[in-house]
Amino acid sequence: MELDFERCYRAVDSRDPRFDGWFVTAVTSTRIYCRPSCPAVTPKRQNVRFLPSAAAAQREGFRACLRCRPDAAPGSPEWDNRADVVARAMRLIADGVVDRAGVPGLASRLGYTERHLHRMLHAELGAGPLALARAQRAQTARILIETTDLGLAEIAFAAGFRSVRQFNETIRDVYGRPPSALRSSAVASGAPGTIMLRLPYRAPLHADGLFEYLAARAIPGVELADDGRYQRTLRLPHGPGSASLTPRDGYVQATLRLTDVRDLAPAVARCRRLLDLDADPHAVDAALATDPALAETVEKEPGVRLPRAVEGFELAVRAVVGQQVSVAAARTVLGKLVRTCAPTAGELLFPDAATVAEAPDEAFAMPATRRRTVRALAAAVASGDLVLDNGTDRAEATEKLLELPGVGPWTAGYVALRALGDPDVFLPTDLGVRRGAAALGLPDEPAALAGYATRWRPWRSYALIRLWRNA
Template sequence: MELDFERCYRAVDSRDGRFDGWFFTAVTSTGIYCRPSCPAVTPKPENVRFHPTAAAAQRAGFRACRRCRPDAAPGSPEWDVRADVVGRAMRLIGDGVVDRDGVPGLAGRLGYTERHLHRMLTAELGAGPLALARAQRAQTARILIETTDLGLAEIAFAAGFGSVRQFNDTIREVFGSPPSALRRPKRGPAASEASEAPEPGAIHLRLAYRPPLHAESLLEFLALRAVPGVEEADATTYRRALRLPHGTATVELTPTPGYVAALLRLSDVRDLAPAVARCRRLLDLDADPVAVDAALAEDEALAPQVAKEAGVRVPRSVDSFEMAVRAIVGQQVSGAAARKVLSRLVPPGAQLFPSPEEVLALPDEAFRMPAARRATIRALAEAVAGGGLDLDPGADREEAVRGLTALPGIGSWTAGYVAMRGVGDPDAFLPTDLGVRRGAKALGLPDDPKALDAHAARWAPWRSYALIRLWRNA
């Protein structure tokens, strides 16, 4: 990744928080790396080095600033936008694939050799997959140290370290102090994502985002589509159960000015990193709303709404298979009817949406829908369970759409909806959707699908965000 020195330095000089997570500032005179908005004194240009990732700064021998907490910055929006191998790799590393399956597992998911993958990531990001995963483990460890009463040895293995010694060495290297020192009371700024008063059995976090965040649209969208027994949302908070690699969890997400307050209850603390990644993905917290809104506001039809509701995000999902089932069930039925049908797929008291294997085991009477739609859901479950269809965050988006439309009963609308909310494509568009066409007409845009699709080309690569705004105008 090429970083323009003058542009980066201007962002640091103005302490521009919009660039937090885009790059990291390393200062040779102090040996510390920071986020661009760090309130410390602006360093001299000759003492500054810029790195695309925290892992690259660590690899160059710098330790994290204890004041601005650069590891708590929002993630780079580039990894959500990019559909190439590097973007897919970063999404999978964020979901904990390296910690669970090692670099061979990551390389296998992406279809490259370990050596070639390491070469690509190092060239683009200044660090290979092991270093990138190590930086994430250090962040996870710090959160657990500050927010739980777990012993340090337990935290070491929960965060994914292979030994206590490796844990101690990494924390000293990254944060410039031993793990025990991180448990001392802090007077840190609100930028820290750790709660100051941890509760037994729960982990409180502050999930950073780039302002503005239009929280009302997120919560309204999720509340209207909440599946009874699995999730619920009101005007302030979204709650649901999560299926994670090592167990289950419940989460409560409450948007506030500056951060989203998250309350996590994990059955296995090893799942902290993937749980945080999925919550961030659900609320689209790594987006760059200023860039998105600026692009959409160039269209005179959208400009007034962008000015009125700045920072509208794309509500995504914590489980792509679940989202695909929801899309299939939601075809040509009302939202209320779809929620009722979906809730009947959830075993009483289960809270979790069924996995592909559990869906395949359900009897016919559990599917309160036409037989053809039931067959489509079973075909989807079989394809995902068998590995023939990848809908995970690191999936190839074009291949995912092709795989979905190859299944009986899945057309372009369903595949596009899953691409947007399940796989995370920021540039999906549904010109045939009735709500989208009504919203377009209300704004004076063409409501004929073909003409609307042609007009929407000017919104690339942010058509998913335009789609959400059209729905809000329907």
């Protein structure tokens, strides 16, 4: 990744938090790397190097600053916005694929050889998949050390390390001190398996709009929204879990309840994805504000995000169920589907694809044609013919969605918007979008509106959310 020295140095000199996550500052005199907004004295030019990732800094022998915690900065917005192989790899690494399936599993998932994948990642990020996964394991371990009373050996394996020795060496390399020195005297006092942590974001964040959207669509038993807080259950690789998310100034407070602490990294990644916390609101808002029709709403509500999803299949089912029905009606239908498919009473998980594909007719409170669509969708995901996770090829997934009976451009676009995180989706036939456009004095006929929306590229998804809010 090309980093302009002068631009980066100006960002560091002004301690600009907008650049946190875009690059790290490696100080050669101290062998420490920081985020751009670090409050420490700005290092001299001759002592500074700018690197594209924490993993690259660690690979070259730099230790993480314990003051600004560069490993806890918001992620680069590129990995959510881009659809290329490097971005898909980064999303999968964040979800813990390397820890669970190794580099061969990551390469197979992306359809490339390990050697070629390593070459692509190293060329752009200065580190290969193992180094990137190692950096994430170190961050996961630090969170567990500082927020739980788990034994250090337990933390080592929970964070994904293969041995306690590897764990000790990595923590010393990354933080310049042994794990025992990182342990805080104030440990989390919650129940076993409960972890409290902060999820940072780039300000501004229009939290009210984001949480209102999720609250209006909350499925009873799976999600709960009250008093500005959003809670939901999570299907994680090693067992069920749940998350409680509350927006604060500069971060979202997260309380995670995990069956297995090895699921910390995937749980964090899914919560960040759900709330679009790695977005760059300055870039988005600056582009949309150039259109006089959107300038006022951008000024009034800066930092509008995309309400996304923790699981692609769940969102795709929501999209199909939501065809031509109200939000309240869709919640009722989805609630019945969840209750019918649930193995036990109490806290519910959204059913997986195989369960939905085999569910009885009474689970689907919808017309027969839509029921067939949901079953076809579930069968395609269960068989692996359709992949809707955060590492999938967006164009390929959209094409496969459109091949399913009963799935048209609106449904496929809605899935791309929320499940796949595509920042440049537009739904000109959507009634809410058309009403929002009319309210702003824009054309509301689909073809004309689609033509007008081309000026909002590559952020049409964010413009769409603003139109919905103005409907």
